[in-house]
Amino acid sequence: MDKINLIKHRKALNHIVPYTPGKPLWEVQRELGLTRVIKLASNENPIGPSPIALEIISNSLCEFNRYPDAHAVELKTAIASKLSLTAEQLIVTNGADELITLISETYLEPDDEIIVPSPSFSEYDFGAHLMGAKVVPVPLDHEYQFNLDMILSAVTDRTKLVYICSPNNPTGTYFPKNMLEQLLQSLPNHILVVFDSAYSHYATNKDYTDGLEYVRSGYPIIVLQTFSKIYGLAGLRVGFGAAPESIIQSIVHVKEPFNVNSIAQVAATAAIRDQEHLEESIKVNTEGREQLYKAFTELELRFTESMSNFILVYLGKNAKEIYQQLLAHGVIVRYGDTWGLPEHIRISIGTTEENHILIEEISSILLKLQLYNVKEEQK
Numbered sequence: 001m002d003k004i005n006l007i008k009h010r011k012a013l014n015h016i017v018p019y020t021p022g023k024p025l026w027e028v029q030r031e032l033g034l035t036r037v038i039k040l041a042s043n044e045n046p047i048g049p050s051p052i053a054l055e056i057i058s059n060s061l062c063e064f065n066r067y068p069d070a071h072a073v074e075l076k077t078a079i080a081s082k083l084s085l086t087a088e089q090l091i092v093t094n095g096a097d098e099l100i101t102l103i104s105e106t107y108l109e110p111d112d113e114i115i116v117p118s119p120s121f122s123e124y125d126f127g128a129h130l131m132g133a134k135v136v137p138v139p140l141d142h143e144y145q146f147n148l149d150m151i152l153s154a155v156t157d158r159t160k161l162v163y164i165c166s167p168n169n170p171t172g173t174y175f176p177k178n179m180l181e182q183l184l185q186s187l188p189n190h191i192l193v194v195f196d197s198a199y200s201h202y203a204t205n206k207d208y209t210d211g212l213e214y215v216r217s218g219y220p221i222i223v224l225q226t227f228s229k230i231y232g233l234a235g236l237r238v239g240f241g242a243a244p245e246s247i248i249q250s251i252v253h254v255k256e257p258f259n260v261n262s263i264a265q266v267a268a269t270a271a272i273r274d275q276e277h278l279e280e281s282i283k284v285n286t287e288g289r290e291q292l293y294k295a296f297t298e299l300e301l302r303f304t305e306s307m308s309n310f311i312l313v314y315l316g317k318n319a320k321e322i323y324q325q326l327l328a329h330g331v332i333v334r335y336g337d338t339w340g341l342p343e344h345i346r347i348s349i350g351t352t353e354e355n356h357i358l359i360e361e362i363s364s365i366l367l368k369l370q371l372y373n374v375k376e377e378q379k
Ligand SMILES: Cc1ncc(COP(=O)(O)O)c(C=O)c1O
Pocket: 042, 043, 094, 095, 096, 097, 098, 121, 165, 169, 196, 198, 199, 225, 226, 227, 228, 234, 237, 238, 239
């Protein structure tokens, strides 16, 4: 029907590039007919969720006729007690993704600006484009470190939000504590810092901050966290924001009442109390990071040191080929072109065994490529 063509979506939507998720395991299994597939593409927890959370989930499989708690009171109480915050300083959302959209809806008028160190997590741009606002990217330096002066010089009267992802996805580099302090002290008063520390638990350097201390002392900052990474609950979709009370009150205006389902609420409440699972997850990641660093060094591959659960690896002009070959051998990683890094892949850290498989596969692909290149040169 021609009439359908008269129904036009908002112009702002033309700027939105749909999010490309990591390929799911089942899809690769089905497409390639493989039995062994490992996924090192979406920065998930390779050891799974907290066993206590799993037990709570199976005991809660009833009362689905009831709506969930719109205020997620139990979960907020558990988070507040763990992080020395008040429940009023918290908002619980359908993943940190939803929170990024809510922040955008709360603060961005058309033609407002957000500053985003680049490359970084694509959802910040999505939120801005959704609202008809402008993204001002500030490049990271050649070693993917943040440049505070460049961030500050990108500020204009229209800047509303400054996003800092620390550890940064996809580089694994971080925004040190003294830099955050300087940023907060230097920014004009009308700007909110959105500090995304989704991967904070994996950071081991002393000068790292998850940003929460600045929320506690009342700075204009909102810290984003998620249950999808260290807590292993990505499939349940739950995250949260921590900010001074007045910021939370503004964001609550645009929140759907029942944004977080009841299973997600009980599971996350149990997960945040399970210190043993948290510590085990950190240990597996720190050891896996060392295992991969060692292997990449032996293979003479250049990589960026990471404070997170993934590593950005430089593979030069063969990056796409290596990514595809890994996929064909049942190892899903992320190809860097999504971030404008076509010579890189991003590898999520897995269990010792998964890392071992990745190392074996990448070594044999590199060997084959070298042999191929030698033959080509001799032609
Ligand atoms: C930096 C960063 N922030 C936020 C998110 C979103 O997390 P969630 O699963 O809670 O929506 C991700 C997910 O990959 C991420 O990498």
